[in-house]
Amino acid sequence: ARFNKPDAEIVDHYTYCILGDGCQMEGIAQEACSLAGHWGLGKLIALYDDNHISIDGDTAIAFTESVDLRFEALGWHVIWVKNGNTGYDEIRAAIKEAQSVKDKPTLIKVTTTIGFGSPNKSNSYSVHGSALGSKEVEATRQNLGWPYEPFHVPEEVKKHWSRHTPEGASLEAEWTSKFAEYEKKYPTEAAEFKSIITGELPAGWEKALPTYTPETPGDATRNLSQQCLNALAKVLPGLLGGSADLASSNMTLLKMFGDFQKDTPEERNVRFGVREHGMGAICNGIALHSPGLIPYCATFFVFTDYMRGAMRISALSESGVIYVMTHDSIGLGEDGPTHQPIEHLASFRAMPNILMLRPADGNETAGSYKVAVENRKTPSILALSRQKLPNLPGTSIEGVAKGGYTISDNSSGNKPDVILIGTGSELEIAAKAGDELRKEGKSVRVVSFVSWELFEQQSDEYKESVLPADVTARVSIEAGSTFGWHKIVGSKGKAIGIDKFGASAPAGIIYKEYGITAEAVIEAAKSVC
């Protein structure tokens, strides 16, 4: 919808997926398939291997719903191939029919026998998770009339498949010449399209990011995030995304675009509904489809619990999804403990290949987006505040790239009396405590620790310049679990945080009740130095 022209159809492929009985039982599939039906994704064709066997045996013990009827309810076209073992013509006809249905995704239910051909193990759970074993392999070869050696490809088979080589070469040449013409006629669109299929970011894109000074009025980082997203959408053709029914809370709408819907698939605001897990999976699919597609998705930070499976797949699949996670602490206030994340920062810091970023203000939000966009093989999570925060002196886009950096210091010789470390909304508190302690004559360094993973990547020399080994008087403050902080503050330092569930109250009151205050930092600092 974005790139095809009446005289040039340069995108014309289908997307196929194969799923089994287990996939059909998982809620994530229901979420994604409900959206696929809503969007009328006529180019999506799913082949469902309906073999009635899962690890615990016959699916009749736990799975007796009518899958066909459910997919019809979701707005899919449904075809049933009754003989999936040898009904090649039926399968071909079903795929043709699916391609011809343009306004709905298609589920082709292909009824098969698991382990087809194995005389003693077919149609049983024993071929689901284990190898057949050499004896049963032999029996299966005999049963199927396959007289060849292992790994031998008979000439006839090779010939049959090799016909695709010239076919494919000719299709590729055709497309290349079509695209060359397209490039001449539509240079702007062609440049955008190339950026998306190659993943090369437009030169100077990062200049679009807003910057802030301490004089800029304070704002919630979720609002600053929306400023960044809107600025980036103008320069990054592959940026698209949305929220799981919280767009107006997560602040994720791109103001210059409309909604991606069945009749407006060229638009870029995606409405995921209340489907966090499906949302994450869909964004993984988008990111892995083309290296220049940069999907973002959003919900309250605590609801990462609903989509953690998809987030780990982002990390493991090197899919650079941007997770815009707002309402990132007890600071969200009245919604209470069901909505207040506590252990979530720690839980993602422990996950490999994912960047957990918790910006403190405007510059750090912009810096977090710079990191997130650049890291196309590592997903990023931005933890953002619901509440307003000031723009702090000393924060910077460059600082964020190092993960941890000094925002203020009145010491000399890399030997402050105490180092105060904060992240996100608590950096302001650390800075306040620093000011107070300095008034009392202490030399104090205040460090923003916006991303542990990025700090870990820095040189030992840089790390020592921020957290000198000799300065053991350290205090950290973060409105979340203290779990993990002892690595940073050391055995002699103190970690201020929250190791119990939250409570329902306005942000100011709950911060005080939970001891997330400058007074607590000052007291801790005095006790360690």
Added chain:
Amino acid sequence: ARFNKPDAEIVDHYTYCILGDGCQMEGIAQEACSLAGHWGLGKLIALYDDNHISIDGDTAIAFTESVDLRFEALGWHVIWVKNGNTGYDEIRAAIKEAQSVKDKPTLIKVTTTIGFGSPNKSNSYSVHGSALGSKEVEATRQNLGWPYEPFHVPEEVKKHWSRHTPEGASLEAEWTSKFAEYEKKYPTEAAEFKSIITGELPAGWEKALPTYTPETPGDATRNLSQQCLNALAKVLPGLLGGSADLASSNMTLLKMFGDFQKDTPEERNVRFGVREHGMGAICNGIALHSPGLIPYCATFFVFTDYMRGAMRISALSESGVIYVMTHDSIGLGEDGPTHQPIEHLASFRAMPNILMLRPADGNETAGSYKVAVENRKTPSILALSRQKLPNLPGTSIEGVAKGGYTISDNSSGNKPDVILIGTGSELEIAAKAGDELRKEGKSVRVVSFVSWELFEQQSDEYKESVLPADVTARVSIEAGSTFGWHKIVGSKGKAIGIDKFGASAPAGIIYKEYGITAEAVIEAAKSVC
């Protein structure tokens, strides 16, 4: 099915639930509702508030499936009440009809107007998450003809509701006398039933737990877990549960019982299918239904990512579900990084009110079950090995209750040269390294750190007796993220673990490749002491 007798129906209630459009979009609801249909839960009646509004506005932007048809596909009886705002007779009739359908759960779709009665805000997202405001409250009162003061209950309303007081008292008296008779006729069943509704565990239940000696042949802790579950099922009438299609891998079948199915609801092995999130939610429901019901559920430890939302609800709702999580490290071998947990231990140690237990052998597995059964208001997670482990000298049921304890020590005066700390399958490695170091003349303490939360609950004196502040030479080993371990090993200690994704290889090979070995512990120990 377990307690009613032809001459005494002592359990006869329905379970009602209310759900909205958002609930219908979430995959967890699909998982649970698919099972409810499979089981034919005729006493489950769900009222669906079909108001077409969610936080982002009209649900038409993201949710256009046919819910009615989907529930029919899941095997539910579906009734549609078209006027849910004022159609009281229709609602009453629908509930009666639902009660009369005995072989299927019923969904009553009740079409309503959100904010009904509010002249300016009804039928819009602005009444979903915000208060009406005093002006609109006033307009709504006028519109509905409600002339009373705030919080005033008119006499007529009070009278109407008060008729339930004598009705309820009479129903209670009737049941109490019925149960007294039941108790005389069926004393065994009555005792079990009372244990379930009061939550009082049968005296001496813990004696059923198996114990082991170092001479007992080694076994995987998942197999030892099955021994415990089967031993406990004999003495705990409320113990029931199962696995998400991995019963034969998680080793969760209770051998003396059959499957809980539509026609055998008196049985106790639950087949959840591949539905982890729904499984966790169902177990929360079971645990919160009656204090003596002790549900357990199982999958591979890495798949806690799919059910984390439900697990956090266990913690927050004080629902003592037992999570039997096997295949707890790279030690599971060939299934590779998609199946190998890395950050999961850390992620749960950071979560409030949940016990993360990682037993090392038979005694520790039994000890973990003792803790899990006793903690009815705190859920427990047991991380269990796929691979065989030896029964170690020094482990004990009592030790587990303290979270961290010494299993061997050749030092005197609470001053070992070094403390080696392991959990689960790596305790064996720590013990081996300890033996080697002792041969070289070192005094070594080996500590099992089976549960951080339980250790945290101990007295400072006890903690000092296990981890004396003066002994800073400490090495931990665990086949998972090192995140968090620095609190235990201190600034001068070393944490051996895995801070990247796993790989596919047999357990022995991957342990060596990832440096989870006694040699690594010995080397680290020498570097710190």
